[in-house]
Amino acid sequence: MNGLSFELAPLAPAPDPNRVDIACFVGHVARRATPLPANVRTALAEARWTSGPWARPDTEVEALLQLPVVVESWNAFDALFAWESRPVGAGTRSCASYLGAAVRSFFANGGRRAVIVRCGDPWPYLEPAGTRAAQRDTRLAALLAPNASPMDPSSWRGIGHLAGLPEVALLCLPDLADICAAEPAIVDVAVEPPNSPEVFVECSTNSAPPVEQDVGLRDLAPPRADHDGFIAWRNALGSAREQIARRHREVLLVAALPLPQREARNGDSWAQADFHAYLENAGVLAAPNSSNGGRAAASAFVQLAWPWLKTRHSVDLPGTLEAPEGMLAGVLAINALARGTFRSVAGTRLASVSGSEPLLAWSGIAETPSDRLAERVCVIAPSPAGWTLHSDVTASVDEAWRAGGVSRLMGAVLRAARRTGEAALFEASGPALWQRVTRSIEQLLSAFWREGGLGGATPAEAFSVRCDRSTMSQNDLDNGRLRAEVSILPVAAVERITVVLDLTGGGAAAALDEQLREVA
Numbered sequence: 001m002n003g004l005s006f007e008l009a010p011l012a013p014a015p016d017p018n019r020v021d022i023a024c025f026v027g028h029v030a031r032r033a034t035p036l037p038a039n040v041r042t043a044l045a046e047a048r049w050t051s052g053p054w055a056r057p058d059t060e061v062e063a064l065l066q067l068p069v070v071v072e073s074w075n076a077f078d079a080l081f082a083w084e085s086r087p088v089g090a091g092t093r094s095c096a097s098y099l100g101a102a103v104r105s106f107f108a109n110g111g112r113r114a115v116i117v118r119c120g121d122p123w124p125y126l127e128p129a130g131t132r133a134a135q136r137d138t139r140l141a142a143l144l145a146p147n148a149s150p151m152d153p154s155s156w157r158g159i160g161h162l163a164g165l166p167e168v169a170l171l172c173l174p175d176l177a178d179i180c181a182a183e184p185a186i187v188d189v190a191v192e193p194p195n196s197p198e199v200f201v202e203c204s205t206n207s208a209p210p211v212e213q214d215v216g217l218r219d220l221a222p223p224r225a226d227h228d229g230f231i232a233w234r235n236a237l238g239s240a241r242e243q244i245a246r247r248h249r250e251v252l253l254v255a256a257l258p259l260p261q262r263e264a265r266n267g268d269s270w271a272q273a274d275f276h277a278y279l280e281n282a283g284v285l286a287a288p289n290s291s292n293g294g295r296a297a298a299s300a301f302v303q304l305a306w307p308w309l310k311t312r313h314s315v316d317l318p319g320t321l322e323a324p325e326g327m328l329a330g331v332l333a334i335n336a337l338a339r340g341t342f343r344s345v346a347g348t349r350l351a352s353v354s355g356s357e358p359l360l361a362w363s364g365i366a367e368t369p370s371d372r373l374a375e376r377v378c379v380i381a382p383s384p385a386g387w388t389l390h391s392d393v394t395a396s397v398d399e400a401w402r403a404g405g406v407s408r409l410m411g412a413v414l415r416a417a418r419r420t421g422e423a424a425l426f427e428a429s430g431p432a433l434w435q436r437v438t439r440s441i442e443q444l445l446s447a448f449w450r451e452g453g454l455g456g457a458t459p460a461e462a463f464s465v466r467c468d469r470s471t472m473s474q475n476d477l478d479n480g481r482l483r484a485e486v487s488i489l490p491v492a493a494v495e496r497i498t499v500v501l502d503l504t505g506g507g508a509a510a511a512l513d514e515q516l517r518e519v520a
Contacts, residue, residue: 102326110334181223222319310355
């Protein structure tokens with residue numbers, strides 16, 4: 001038949017736990033009013049979400065509520081989720097959701113695969129006074145899933161799904177800043193003229209005919225946090241970091257710093273004069289300890305991004321500003337695929353950026369507040385060559401773990417070591433197994449060294465691996481525990497880093513040295 005052609009749909013790619021470019025986005029976005037595609041339903045069935053002991057109700061499956069959904073492109077995401085229909089207020093006007101904007105920037109900047117966990121519909125951006133604060137704990141619980149158990153899939157909500165997503169390397173919580181923002185969220189309301197034609201009417205009293213106000217997105221203030229909001233954001237981010245450090249050490253949390261609230265007196269921000277100093281004083285960049293309840297964000301597992309950006313797509317967001325975490329996740333993803341996750345992304349040109357809030361001054365000589373901030377935060381600022389990602393760092397207080405490439409390298413090593421441990425889980429512990437584990441890890445590290453991820457003129461200078469009687473006590477042997485000690489020299493580290501890989505009942509888990517425990 002003329003004009004009729006057939007195209008075979010590509011097979012859904014199998015999860016690959018050794019990939020380090022896959023991002024998981026957890027947040028609020030509306031489900032599009034379309035039937036669930038057959039391939040998505042099949043994937044959920046294969047994961048036992050539609051039948052079996054942890055099956056979800058049909059209504060939740062159809063709504064993709066608190067279920068992990070893999071998307072390979074922006075079009076696939078757009079077909080499933082009504083990301084553009086977040087209500088602005090009580091009327092009919094809508095804007096983009098922050099989760100949708102983050103996923104859009106992720107794919108626009110090179111991301112290839114994302115996992116979406118929809119926690120529910122987004123709330124109206126302009127809420128009645130007091131509602132945002134009253135709903136904060138409930139909305140955070142949907143993201144952070146404090147009651148999720150890694151051994152019980154029926155309890156998985158929000159980031160609790162990471163227990164069943166071994167392929168995820170990057171985690172984003174795009175709604176976090178909005179949840180912790182203060183009220184009000186509106187300035188300089190714009191009133192559009194009515195669409196009705198001009199006519200003469202009889203003079204009447206002083207009452208004017210009603211005119212429907214239409215709030216333009218440019219006149220909406222982006223979400224801004226007061227001091228209490230920053231503390232709530234810090235604690236929430238710290239809670240996510242704590243779960244990653246305890247259960248998912250190979251995952252990197254990518255988050256945008258909230259915008260500070262402006263002072264009503266002069267329009268200046270109470271934190272903008274020296275944002276770095278404020279973040280330190282507020283405990284955001286402090287190491288987790290008893291004084292902050294262990295909830296600080298300073299960690300080798302966290303990369304923070306700043307400031308908020310005007311891009312070619314951000315016109316559908318309040319204040320026409322988008323948080324930078326989706327863009328940073330996309331840059332990290334394409335860097336992992338094209339150059340290697342251990343290579344720095346500092347210096348990457350960001351052609352889609354046209355402005356920022358605030359506009360940062362960049363000198364590159366560590367004298368301005370922006371330069372000091374760039375030692376702990378991934379800073380985006382203009383340069384003679386255009387808008388650029390000037391720093392690729394983690395929020396760690398320890399300089400050995402400060403370089404973003406070092407942290408991502410360790411994540412890749414731990415991910416591969418976990419696979420080695422899973423393959424040897426049911427084998428008898430003894431010299432034969434110890435040698436096989438040693439060779440497997442040495443082959444992995446040799447590959448990183450050949451690609452330039454490790455320093456040293458020879459593999460012997462770059463790394464060492466021990467798995468024998470010297471790394472295990474008799475108690476370890478009696479309890480079926482295998483321990484391997486690995487020492488590596490990352491190219492960006494100021495010293496060698498030693499980790500201990502502990503093979504227990506769940507595979508290869510990492511019990512890192514005291515140096516990493518301090519920042520984890």
